[in-house]
Protein backbone atom coordinates (compact mmCIF):
# COMPACT_ATOMS: atom_id res chain seq x y z
CA UNK A 436 0.00 0.00 0.00
CA UNK A 437 1.26 3.47 -0.86
CA UNK A 438 1.84 5.62 2.22
CA UNK A 439 -1.26 7.57 3.25
CA UNK A 440 -1.36 11.33 2.95
CA UNK A 441 -4.10 13.93 3.42
CA UNK A 442 -3.42 15.01 -0.18
CA UNK A 443 -1.28 13.16 -2.72
CA UNK A 444 -0.13 15.89 -5.08
CA UNK A 445 2.93 13.86 -6.11
CA UNK A 446 1.02 10.94 -7.67
CA UNK A 447 -1.36 13.41 -9.29
CA UNK A 448 1.60 15.29 -10.80
CA UNK A 449 3.26 12.13 -12.13
CA UNK A 450 0.17 11.38 -14.24
CA UNK A 451 0.47 14.69 -16.13
CA UNK A 452 4.22 15.20 -15.75
CA UNK A 453 5.28 15.38 -19.42
CA UNK A 454 2.67 18.04 -20.19
CA UNK A 455 3.35 20.06 -17.04
CA UNK A 456 7.12 19.93 -17.43
CA UNK A 457 6.91 21.08 -21.05
CA UNK A 458 4.62 23.97 -20.13
CA UNK A 459 6.94 25.13 -17.32
CA UNK A 460 9.99 24.87 -19.58
CA UNK A 461 8.19 26.89 -22.24
CA UNK A 462 7.60 29.70 -19.72
CA UNK A 463 11.29 29.56 -18.76
CA UNK A 464 12.32 29.75 -22.41
CA UNK A 465 9.99 32.68 -23.01
CA UNK A 466 11.19 34.52 -19.85
CA UNK A 467 7.67 35.99 -19.69
CA UNK A 468 7.43 35.25 -15.99
CA UNK A 469 4.86 37.90 -15.07
CA UNK A 470 1.66 38.47 -17.01
CA UNK A 471 1.52 37.78 -20.72
CA UNK A 472 -0.34 35.28 -22.88
CA UNK A 473 -0.06 32.26 -20.60
CA UNK A 474 -1.73 34.09 -17.70
CA UNK A 475 -4.36 35.66 -19.95
CA UNK A 476 -5.19 32.35 -21.62
CA UNK A 477 -5.65 30.66 -18.28
CA UNK A 478 -7.93 33.46 -17.05
CA UNK A 479 -10.05 33.16 -20.20
CA UNK A 480 -10.26 29.36 -19.92
CA UNK A 481 -11.15 29.48 -16.25
CA UNK A 482 -13.82 32.17 -16.81
CA UNK A 483 -15.30 29.93 -19.50
CA UNK A 484 -15.27 26.84 -17.25
CA UNK A 485 -16.83 28.90 -14.48
CA UNK A 486 -19.37 30.55 -16.76
CA UNK A 487 -18.29 33.91 -15.33
CA UNK A 488 -17.86 36.96 -17.56
CA UNK A 489 -14.56 37.93 -15.93
CA UNK A 490 -11.79 36.05 -14.14
CA UNK A 491 -9.05 38.18 -12.60
CA UNK A 492 -6.09 36.13 -11.38
CA UNK A 493 -4.14 37.25 -8.31
CA UNK A 494 -1.44 36.05 -5.94
CA UNK A 495 -3.53 33.93 -3.54
CA UNK A 496 -7.01 33.40 -2.17
CA UNK A 497 -6.50 35.71 0.80
CA UNK A 498 -5.59 38.58 -1.53
CA UNK A 499 -8.63 37.78 -3.67
CA UNK A 500 -10.89 38.34 -0.64
CA UNK A 501 -9.10 41.54 0.34
CA UNK A 502 -9.19 42.99 -3.17
CA UNK A 503 -12.88 42.07 -3.43
CA UNK A 504 -13.68 44.05 -0.27
CA UNK A 505 -11.64 47.01 -1.55
CA UNK A 506 -13.27 46.92 -4.98
CA UNK A 507 -16.73 47.04 -3.42
CA UNK A 508 -15.72 50.20 -1.60
CA UNK A 509 -16.03 48.77 1.91
CA UNK A 510 -14.69 51.24 4.43
CA UNK A 511 -13.39 51.24 8.00
CA UNK A 512 -16.32 50.77 10.37
CA UNK A 513 -18.44 48.89 7.84
CA UNK A 514 -19.61 45.43 8.83
CA UNK A 515 -19.45 42.16 6.93
CA UNK A 516 -21.38 39.08 8.03
CA UNK A 517 -19.38 35.86 7.91
CA UNK A 518 -19.40 32.43 9.51
CA UNK A 519 -17.02 31.96 12.42
CA UNK A 520 -16.55 28.34 11.37
CA UNK A 521 -14.06 28.97 8.56
CA UNK A 522 -10.41 29.33 7.72
CA UNK A 523 -9.00 32.54 9.17
CA UNK A 524 -8.29 34.11 5.74
CA UNK A 525 -11.99 34.79 5.17
CA UNK A 526 -12.24 37.17 8.08
CA UNK A 527 -8.66 38.31 8.63
CA UNK A 528 -8.66 40.52 5.55
CA UNK A 529 -11.77 42.34 6.77
CA UNK A 530 -10.00 43.17 10.02
CA UNK A 531 -6.92 44.27 8.08
CA UNK A 532 -9.09 46.83 6.27
CA UNK A 533 -10.65 47.91 9.62
CA UNK A 534 -13.94 46.40 8.53
CA UNK A 535 -15.77 44.64 11.35
CA UNK A 536 -16.37 40.93 10.85
CA UNK A 537 -19.72 40.00 12.37
CA UNK A 538 -19.64 36.30 13.13
CA UNK A 539 -22.74 34.18 12.78
CA UNK A 540 -23.66 30.53 13.11
CA UNK A 541 -23.48 27.84 10.50
CA UNK A 542 -26.00 25.16 9.62
CA UNK A 543 -24.80 22.14 11.62
CA UNK A 544 -25.51 19.85 8.66
CA UNK A 545 -23.82 21.73 5.81
CA UNK A 546 -21.16 23.55 7.90
CA UNK A 547 -22.07 26.68 5.89
CA UNK A 548 -23.46 30.03 7.02
CA UNK A 549 -27.04 29.89 8.33
CA UNK A 550 -29.26 32.31 6.34
CA UNK A 551 -31.57 32.87 9.34
CA UNK A 552 -28.57 33.95 11.40
CA UNK A 553 -27.56 36.43 8.70
CA UNK A 554 -30.88 38.26 8.85
CA UNK A 555 -30.61 38.68 12.61
CA UNK A 556 -27.09 40.13 12.35
CA UNK A 557 -27.87 42.88 9.84
CA UNK A 558 -27.38 46.44 11.14
CA UNK A 559 -27.31 49.82 9.35
CA UNK A 560 -23.53 49.34 9.02
CA UNK A 561 -23.73 45.98 7.25
CA UNK A 562 -22.34 46.15 3.72
CA UNK A 563 -21.67 42.57 2.67
CA UNK A 564 -22.26 38.90 3.35
CA UNK A 565 -19.34 36.52 2.91
CA UNK A 566 -20.57 32.93 2.62
CA UNK A 567 -17.92 30.21 2.63
CA UNK A 568 -18.56 27.00 0.69
CA UNK A 569 -16.82 25.02 3.38
CA UNK A 570 -15.20 21.67 2.61
CA UNK A 571 -16.63 21.89 -0.93
CA UNK A 572 -20.35 22.04 -0.05
CA UNK A 573 -22.26 25.08 -1.27
CA UNK A 574 -23.81 27.55 1.15
CA UNK A 575 -27.54 28.19 0.73
CA UNK A 576 -26.96 30.78 -2.03
CA UNK A 577 -30.57 31.21 -3.12
CA UNK A 578 -31.60 32.39 0.35
CA UNK A 579 -28.40 34.40 0.80
CA UNK A 580 -28.89 36.26 -2.49
CA UNK A 581 -32.51 37.01 -1.57
CA UNK A 582 -31.46 38.45 1.80
CA UNK A 583 -28.74 40.50 0.09
CA UNK A 584 -31.20 41.89 -2.47
CA UNK A 585 -33.75 42.75 0.21
CA UNK A 586 -31.21 44.64 2.33
CA UNK A 587 -29.09 46.00 -0.52
CA UNK A 588 -25.93 44.13 0.48
CA UNK A 589 -23.03 42.75 -1.51
CA UNK A 590 -22.19 39.07 -1.55
CA UNK A 591 -18.57 37.92 -1.75
CA UNK A 592 -18.32 34.14 -2.06
CA UNK A 593 -15.30 32.47 -0.50
CA UNK A 594 -15.06 29.63 -3.01
CA UNK A 595 -11.52 28.57 -2.08
CA UNK A 596 -12.71 25.08 -1.18
CA UNK A 597 -15.46 24.55 -3.74
CA UNK A 598 -14.23 25.38 -7.23
CA UNK A 599 -16.27 23.37 -9.73
CA UNK A 600 -19.28 22.90 -7.44
CA UNK A 601 -22.63 23.24 -9.26
CA UNK A 602 -25.44 24.95 -7.40
CA UNK A 603 -29.02 24.54 -8.63
CA UNK A 604 -31.70 27.15 -7.88
CA UNK A 605 -35.33 26.26 -7.24
CA UNK A 606 -36.22 27.35 -10.80
CA UNK A 607 -33.88 24.64 -12.11
CA UNK A 608 -31.08 26.93 -13.32
CA UNK A 609 -27.55 25.93 -12.34
CA UNK A 610 -24.47 28.05 -11.62
CA UNK A 611 -20.99 27.36 -10.36
CA UNK A 612 -20.39 28.45 -6.79
CA UNK A 613 -18.20 31.54 -7.00
CA UNK A 614 -20.26 32.90 -9.90
CA UNK A 615 -23.44 33.62 -7.93
CA UNK A 616 -22.49 36.53 -5.66
CA UNK A 617 -21.22 39.94 -6.82
CA UNK A 618 -17.67 38.65 -6.56
CA UNK A 619 -16.39 35.09 -6.14
CA UNK A 620 -12.92 34.40 -4.75
CA UNK A 621 -10.84 31.28 -5.00
CA UNK A 622 -7.41 29.93 -4.11
CA UNK A 623 -4.95 27.74 -6.02
CA UNK A 624 -2.99 26.75 -2.91
CA UNK A 625 -1.39 23.37 -3.81
CA UNK A 626 -3.80 21.25 -1.75
CA UNK A 627 -6.94 22.96 -3.07
CA UNK A 628 -9.08 21.13 -5.66
CA UNK A 629 -7.43 23.14 -8.44
CA UNK A 630 -3.96 23.47 -6.94
CA UNK A 631 -0.89 25.23 -8.33
CA UNK A 632 2.73 24.34 -7.59
CA UNK A 633 2.90 27.37 -5.36
CA UNK A 634 0.51 30.19 -4.48
CA UNK A 635 -2.27 31.57 -6.63
CA UNK A 636 -5.81 32.89 -6.53
CA UNK A 637 -8.55 34.43 -8.64
CA UNK A 638 -11.62 36.63 -8.50
CA UNK A 639 -14.77 36.24 -10.62
CA UNK A 640 -17.50 38.69 -11.52
CA UNK A 641 -20.06 39.32 -14.25
CA UNK A 642 -19.95 43.09 -13.67
CA UNK A 643 -17.67 44.96 -16.12
CA UNK A 644 -17.08 47.90 -13.82
CA UNK A 645 -16.26 45.69 -10.83
CA UNK A 646 -13.91 43.63 -13.00
CA UNK A 647 -12.02 46.78 -13.92
CA UNK A 648 -11.84 47.83 -10.31
CA UNK A 649 -10.53 44.40 -9.22
CA UNK A 650 -7.89 44.46 -11.95
CA UNK A 651 -6.84 48.00 -11.06
CA UNK A 652 -6.53 47.34 -7.34
CA UNK A 653 -4.54 44.12 -7.89
CA UNK A 654 -2.13 46.13 -10.00
CA UNK A 655 -1.00 49.00 -7.74
CA UNK A 656 -4.22 50.88 -8.42
CA UNK A 657 -3.09 51.71 -11.92
CA UNK A 658 -5.52 52.14 -14.78
CA UNK A 659 -2.63 52.54 -17.17
CA UNK A 660 1.05 52.02 -16.54
CA UNK A 661 2.47 54.51 -14.01
CA UNK A 662 -0.91 56.23 -13.53
CA UNK A 663 -2.21 55.22 -10.12
CA UNK A 664 -5.84 56.17 -9.51
CA UNK A 665 -6.64 54.37 -6.29
CA UNK A 666 -4.67 52.79 -3.48
CA UNK A 667 -4.11 49.21 -4.49
CA UNK A 668 -1.70 46.38 -3.90
CA UNK A 669 0.57 44.08 -5.86
CA UNK A 670 -1.11 40.75 -6.38
CA UNK A 671 -0.24 38.65 -9.42
CA UNK A 672 -0.51 35.06 -10.52
CA UNK A 673 2.84 34.22 -12.11
CA UNK A 674 3.09 32.64 -15.54
CA UNK A 675 4.53 29.30 -14.39
CA UNK A 676 1.59 28.77 -12.04
CA UNK A 677 -0.84 29.81 -14.77
CA UNK A 678 0.76 27.34 -17.21
CA UNK A 679 0.40 24.49 -14.69
CA UNK A 680 -3.12 25.49 -13.68
CA UNK A 681 -4.24 25.66 -17.30
CA UNK A 682 -3.27 22.01 -17.73
CA UNK A 683 -4.85 20.95 -14.45
CA UNK A 684 -8.05 22.83 -15.30
CA UNK A 685 -8.64 20.34 -18.12
CA UNK A 686 -8.64 17.59 -15.48
CA UNK A 687 -10.67 19.43 -12.85
CA UNK A 688 -13.97 17.65 -13.49
CA UNK A 689 -12.25 14.29 -13.42
CA UNK A 690 -10.47 15.30 -10.17
CA UNK A 691 -13.83 16.24 -8.66
CA UNK A 692 -15.34 12.92 -9.77
CA UNK A 693 -12.45 11.05 -8.08
CA UNK A 694 -13.05 12.96 -4.83
CA UNK A 695 -16.77 12.27 -4.95
CA UNK A 696 -16.10 8.59 -5.56
CA UNK A 697 -13.78 8.44 -2.56
CA UNK A 698 -16.50 10.18 -0.50
CA UNK A 699 -19.09 7.61 -1.65
CA UNK A 700 -16.78 4.84 -0.50
CA UNK A 701 -16.40 6.37 2.97
CA UNK A 702 -20.15 7.07 3.20
CA UNK A 703 -20.97 3.43 2.50
CA UNK A 704 -18.33 2.14 4.91
CA UNK A 705 -19.47 4.32 7.83
CA UNK A 706 -23.19 4.01 7.16
CA UNK A 707 -25.25 3.29 10.25
CA UNK A 708 -22.40 3.87 12.69
CA UNK A 709 -23.81 5.47 15.87
CA UNK A 710 -20.79 7.65 16.59
CA UNK A 711 -19.98 8.83 13.09
CA UNK A 712 -22.05 11.31 11.12
CA UNK A 713 -20.88 11.34 7.50
CA UNK A 714 -20.94 14.60 5.51
CA UNK A 715 -24.40 15.84 4.56
CA UNK A 716 -25.00 16.56 0.88
CA UNK A 717 -27.85 18.89 0.06
CA UNK A 718 -29.63 18.02 -3.18
CA UNK A 719 -29.18 21.58 -4.51
CA UNK A 720 -25.43 21.25 -5.08
CA UNK A 721 -22.68 18.85 -6.09
CA UNK A 722 -20.38 18.64 -3.07
CA UNK A 723 -16.80 18.68 -4.47
CA UNK A 724 -15.26 17.25 -1.28
CA UNK A 725 -12.27 19.47 -0.71
CA UNK A 726 -12.46 17.78 2.68
CA UNK A 727 -14.24 14.68 3.89
CA UNK A 728 -15.25 15.68 7.38
CA UNK A 729 -16.95 13.52 9.98
CA UNK A 730 -18.82 14.63 13.07
CA UNK A 731 -18.21 12.36 16.07
CA UNK A 732 -21.32 12.01 18.20
CA UNK A 733 -19.76 10.58 21.31
CA UNK A 734 -22.38 10.74 24.08
CA UNK A 735 -20.16 11.97 26.88
CA UNK A 736 -18.46 14.22 24.44
CA UNK A 737 -15.48 16.36 24.98
CA UNK A 738 -12.96 17.13 22.27
CA UNK A 739 -10.74 14.57 24.05
CA UNK A 740 -12.59 11.83 22.19
CA UNK A 741 -12.03 13.43 18.80
CA UNK A 742 -8.41 14.34 19.59
CA UNK A 743 -7.98 10.76 20.80
CA UNK A 744 -9.04 9.46 17.38
CA UNK A 745 -6.73 11.95 15.70
CA UNK A 746 -3.80 10.62 17.75
CA UNK A 747 -4.82 6.97 17.37
CA UNK A 748 -4.93 7.34 13.59
CA UNK A 749 -1.54 9.09 13.57
CA UNK A 750 -0.05 6.19 15.54
CA UNK A 751 -1.37 3.76 12.91
CA UNK A 752 -0.03 5.80 9.99
CA UNK A 753 -3.38 7.33 8.99
CA UNK A 754 -3.24 11.12 8.72
CA UNK A 755 -6.29 13.14 9.78
CA UNK A 756 -6.82 16.83 10.39
CA UNK A 757 -8.98 19.07 12.55
CA UNK A 758 -10.41 21.84 10.36
CA UNK A 759 -10.68 24.00 12.44
CA UNK A 760 -9.84 23.51 16.12
CA UNK A 761 -10.60 27.14 17.06
CA UNK A 762 -13.41 29.11 15.40
CA UNK A 763 -12.62 32.65 14.22
CA UNK A 764 -14.58 34.39 16.99
CA UNK A 765 -12.37 32.68 19.59
CA UNK A 766 -9.09 33.64 17.94
CA UNK A 767 -7.05 36.13 19.95
CA UNK A 768 -6.75 38.19 16.78
CA UNK A 769 -10.40 39.18 17.10
CA UNK A 770 -10.45 40.14 20.77
CA UNK A 771 -10.22 43.75 19.62
CA UNK A 772 -13.33 43.22 17.48
CA UNK A 773 -15.30 41.76 20.37
CA UNK A 774 -14.83 38.22 19.09
CA UNK A 775 -14.85 36.80 22.61
CA UNK A 776 -18.33 38.26 23.25
CA UNK A 777 -20.08 36.03 20.77
CA UNK A 778 -22.16 33.07 21.80
CA UNK A 779 -22.07 30.57 18.93
CA UNK A 780 -22.91 27.17 20.43
CA UNK A 781 -23.31 25.33 17.10
CA UNK A 782 -19.92 26.53 15.92
CA UNK A 783 -18.35 25.56 19.24
CA UNK A 784 -20.09 22.17 19.16
CA UNK A 785 -18.74 21.48 15.66
CA UNK A 786 -15.18 22.58 16.38
CA UNK A 787 -15.07 20.00 19.17
CA UNK A 788 -16.38 17.14 17.04
CA UNK A 789 -15.14 17.42 13.45
CA UNK A 790 -12.32 15.39 12.00
CA UNK A 791 -11.25 15.24 8.35
CA UNK A 792 -9.96 12.07 6.72
CA UNK A 793 -7.59 11.83 3.73
CA UNK A 794 -9.39 12.70 0.52
CA UNK A 795 -7.79 13.39 -2.83
CA UNK A 796 -7.75 12.28 -6.43
CA UNK A 797 -5.35 9.37 -5.96
CA UNK A 798 -6.88 7.33 -3.12
CA UNK A 799 -7.22 3.65 -3.97
CA UNK A 800 -9.38 0.91 -2.46
CA UNK A 801 -6.57 -0.61 -0.36
CA UNK A 802 -5.83 2.75 1.17
CA UNK A 803 -9.47 3.51 1.90
CA UNK A 804 -10.09 0.03 3.31
CA UNK A 805 -7.20 0.57 5.71
CA UNK A 806 -8.37 4.06 6.71
CA UNK A 807 -11.94 2.85 7.33
CA UNK A 808 -10.83 -0.21 9.31
CA UNK A 809 -8.54 1.93 11.47
CA UNK A 810 -11.25 4.51 12.19
CA UNK A 811 -13.77 1.79 13.03
CA UNK A 812 -11.35 -0.02 15.32
CA UNK A 813 -11.33 3.14 17.45
CA UNK A 814 -15.00 4.13 17.41
CA UNK A 815 -16.30 0.55 17.78
CA UNK A 816 -14.05 -0.35 20.66
Ligand SMILES: *Cc1c(COP(=O)(O)O)cnc(C)c1O
Pocket residue numbers: 495496497498521522524525567593595596621622623624634635636
Ligand atom coordinates in the same frame (compact mmCIF):
# COMPACT_ATOMS: atom_id res chain seq x y z
C1 LIG B 1 -7.35 28.33 1.37
C2 LIG B 1 -8.44 29.23 1.80
C3 LIG B 1 -8.34 30.64 1.71
C4 LIG B 1 -7.06 31.35 1.38
O1 LIG B 1 -6.37 30.98 0.27
P1 LIG B 1 -4.79 31.22 0.17
O2 LIG B 1 -4.53 31.00 -1.27
O3 LIG B 1 -4.11 30.25 1.07
O4 LIG B 1 -4.53 32.63 0.56
C5 LIG B 1 -9.44 31.39 2.04
N1 LIG B 1 -10.57 30.83 2.47
C6 LIG B 1 -10.71 29.50 2.60
C7 LIG B 1 -12.02 28.95 3.07
C8 LIG B 1 -9.64 28.66 2.28
O5 LIG B 1 -9.78 27.35 2.44
